[in-house]
Amino acid sequence: MGELRLMKGNEVLAEAAIRCGCDGYFGYPITPQSEVMEMLMERQPWDETGMVVLQAESEVAAINMVYGAAGSGKKVMTSSSSPGVSLMSEGISYIAGAELPCLVVNVQRGGPGLGTIQPSQADYFQAVKGGGHGDYKMIVLAPSSVQEMNDFVDLAFELAFKYRNPAMILTDGAIGQMMEKVELSDYKKRWTEKEVNEKNGSWATFGKPSTRERNVITSLELDSAKMEVNNQRFQEKYRRMEAEEQRYEAIQCDDAEYLFVAFGTAARVCEKAVEIAREKGIKVGLLRPITLFPFPKDVIKELAPKVKGFLSVEMNAGQMVEDVKLAVYDAGCNQHVEFFGRMGGIIPSPGEVVEALEQKLMKEGK
Amino acid sequence: MTEEMIIAGFGGQGVLSMGKILAYSGIMEDKEVTWFPSYGPEMRGGTANVTVIVSDNRISSPVLHEYDTAIILNQQSMDKFEKAVKPGGTLLYDPNGIVNHPTRNDINIYKVEGTKTAVEMGNPKVFNMIVFGSFLKVKPILKLDNVEKGLEKSLPERYHKLIPLNLEAIKKGQEIVETVLEV
Numbered sequence: 001m002g003e004l005r006l007m008k009g010n011e012v013l014a015e016a017a018i019r020c021g022c023d024g025y026f027g028y029p030i031t032p033q034s035e036v037m038e039m040l041m042e043r044q045p046w047d048e049t050g051m052v053v054l055q056a057e058s059e060v061a062a063i064n065m066v067y068g069a070a071g072s073g074k075k076v077m078t079s080s081s082s083p084g085v086s087l088m089s090e091g092i093s094y095i096a097g098a099e100l101p102c103l104v105v106n107v108q109r110g111g112p113g114l115g116t117i118q119p120s121q122a123d124y125f126q127a128v129k130g131g132g133h134g135d136y137k138m139i140v141l142a143p144s145s146v147q148e149m150n151d152f153v154d155l156a157f158e159l160a161f162k163y164r165n166p167a168m169i170l171t172d173g174a175i176g177q178m179m180e181k182v183e184l185s186d187y188k189k190r191w192t193e194k195e196v197n198e199k200n201g202s203w204a205t206f207g208k209p210s211t212r213e214r215n216v217i218t219s220l221e222l223d224s225a226k227m228e229v230n231n232q233r234f235q236e237k238y239r240r241m242e243a244e245e246q247r248y249e250a251i252q253c254d255d256a257e258y259l260f261v262a263f264g265t266a267a268r269v270c271e272k273a274v275e276i277a278r279e280k281g282i283k284v285g286l287l288r289p290i291t292l293f294p295f296p297k298d299v300i301k302e303l304a305p306k307v308k309g310f311l312s313v314e315m316n317a318g319q320m321v322e323d324v325k326l327a328v329y330d331a332g333c334n335q336h337v338e339f340f341g342r343m344g345g346i347i348p349s350p351g352e353v354v355e356a357l358e359q360k361l362m363k364e365g366k
Numbered sequence: 367m368t369e370e371m372i373i374a375g376f377g378g379q380g381v382l383s384m385g386k387i388l389a390y391s392g393i394m395e396d397k398e399v400t401w402f403p404s405y406g407p408e409m410r411g412g413t414a415n416v417t418v419i420v421s422d423n424r425i426s427s428p429v430l431h432e433y434d435t436a437i438i439l440n441q442q443s444m445d446k447f448e449k450a451v452k453p454g455g456t457l458l459y460d461p462n463g464i465v466n467h468p469t470r471n472d473i474n475i476y477k478v479e480g481t482k483t484a485v486e487m488g489n490p491k492v493f494n495m496i497v498f499g500s501f502l503k504v505k506p507i508l509k510l511d512n513v514e515k516g517l518e519k520s521l522p523e524r525y526h527k528l529i530p531l532n533l534e535a536i537k538k539g540q541e542i543v544e545t546v547l548e549v
Contacts, residue, residue: 006390006399006520032405117405178428179386179401181393265429272427349431 002183009149009175010035012182013079013105016153018045021188023074024052026065028084031117032173033107036079049190059084063091070100071217073196073204075157079105081173082123083114085131092166093132097219101160103153105169107176110345118345119173119265124319127170128293135231137238139167139245140292142263146180154185159245163237164203170292172315174265174347247290248299252278256285258361259303261324262313263289265347270313272350277357284357292320297327304328309336309361313353316341336361367422369507370430374415374447375439380494385416387498391508391516392420402428413442420507437501441465454549458501475546476504483542484535492535499539
């Protein structure tokens with residue numbers, strides 16, 4: 001068993017990055033995720049593993065540093081919170097267009113605009129439907145505990161390199177700020193130049209030897225026939241992600257008549273709501289998407305015919321509910337899909353969620 | 367065993383660190399723990415609160431609408447959290463600065479003169495550990511040697527010389543807690 005610690009989610013992101021052999025972090029402080037860089041600066045990994053940590057002059061600079069470093073086949077990341085991720089969105093689109101792996105962490109806060117510093121899930125659309133311009137997708141992982149903040153850093157890098165695509169950890173201020181017991185991962189060595197060459201030599205730019213053609217990293221292709229071929233390749237890759245990477249956790253779904261669908265902090269609240277509702281004799285379960293893209297629609301397809309309805313619980317005005325509806329529709333089912341959420345940095349209480357279930361799904365005629 | 371609690375008072379009273387020591391002590395006892403602070407533009411003098419859950423099982427929501435125990439250290443928190451204690455639950459408070467004392471008759475109410483005693487002990491900073499001691503007396507969910515280990519884990523090494531003083535404050539808190547109402 002690894003080392004047990006009591007840590008904040010944000011601190012764990014930093015620790016996990018060091019331990020998984022990350023080569024570089026480029027960021028710019030913003031509440032509620034400033035502890036990520038704070039922790040990295042305190043740990044001084046450049047002495048320990050050689051990992052670079054740099055505070056850029058802005059989020060735009062940070063994401064472009066990630067772009068450049070990712071081009072050289074290195075394991076690099078950034079983190080920010082909602083307004084900062086909006087600034088980074090152009091860079092993320094370029095990185096997706098250039099087919100480079102990297103990790104972007106969004107510790108969400110309430111919006112729009114500068115909004116609030118309290119936790120929110122209002123960047124779901126931004127994360128899973130694009131954010132930046134062009135037809136691209138990111139792999140989006142949604143941790144719901146401090147332990148998963150640890151585990152998903154390594155997983156995100158693994159998936160990012162597997163698909164040569166940016167991966168995002170979409171979390172929120174609550175998980176970033178809260179402390180839980182966490183079992184830290186064992187140290188993995190950073191890749192050596194030789195290993196980078198072996199793993200990524202076909203595309204990475206780290207000095208051209210005479211034995212091969214030069215590698216070019218760009219998202220630009222002025223010939224639209226060639227650009228369409230690129231787009232087709234991207235789309236084929238996204239379909240592959242959908243086929244192979246759907247992840248979820250099903251809690252008490254086996255005998256459930258109703259299902260909560262919720263991710264991250266909202267899923268934790270719903271887990272409690274399941275306990276409360278079951279005590280009242282309501283057969284409800286929780287489906288917790290772990291990957292938001294690819295959305296775990298296959299399991300919804302499987303569960304939809306067995307239940308009377310779904311309640312999507314989110315800390316926003318109703319975003320993931322659209323994907324739940326699409327999945328239920330794709331399954332050829334017509335179960336009710338309802339939504340309950342709080343906005344502006346408010347976390348719904350478990351009691352409110354149970355009440356919403358009773359009001360929206362269990363009243364007569366539903 | 368699952369204990370869901372809120373600790374609420376002024377920023378600077380050591381509310382968050384009391385919660386942290388509690389959580390670390392829970393880990394030493396092989397329990398699951400969650401520590402969720404109110405975070406925001408708070409500072410010394412503003413209100414601060416932290417939800418701490420200690421359990422034998424996986425913890426679901428870190429955010430709650432009712433609590434087994436509320437530790438209340440100022441009037442604003444009394445106004446906000448007295449009503450959030452579960453029936454049959456526990457409210458522990460320091461009467462210093464409290465104008466409207468708790469009025470519920472379906473919960474256990476205990477009082478600790480933490481502020482006064484800390485001054486008498488010559489170190490106002492141990493206030494939170496006195497209150498923590500009182501909590502451990504009325505809710506003995508953690509063993510004292512695990513609390514000591516929790517202190518060691520949560521305090522940076524340069525403060526380890528202060529652990530005996532903190533333990534003394536905890537013991538003091540266990541002695542001086544008064545029962546107001548038991549249901």
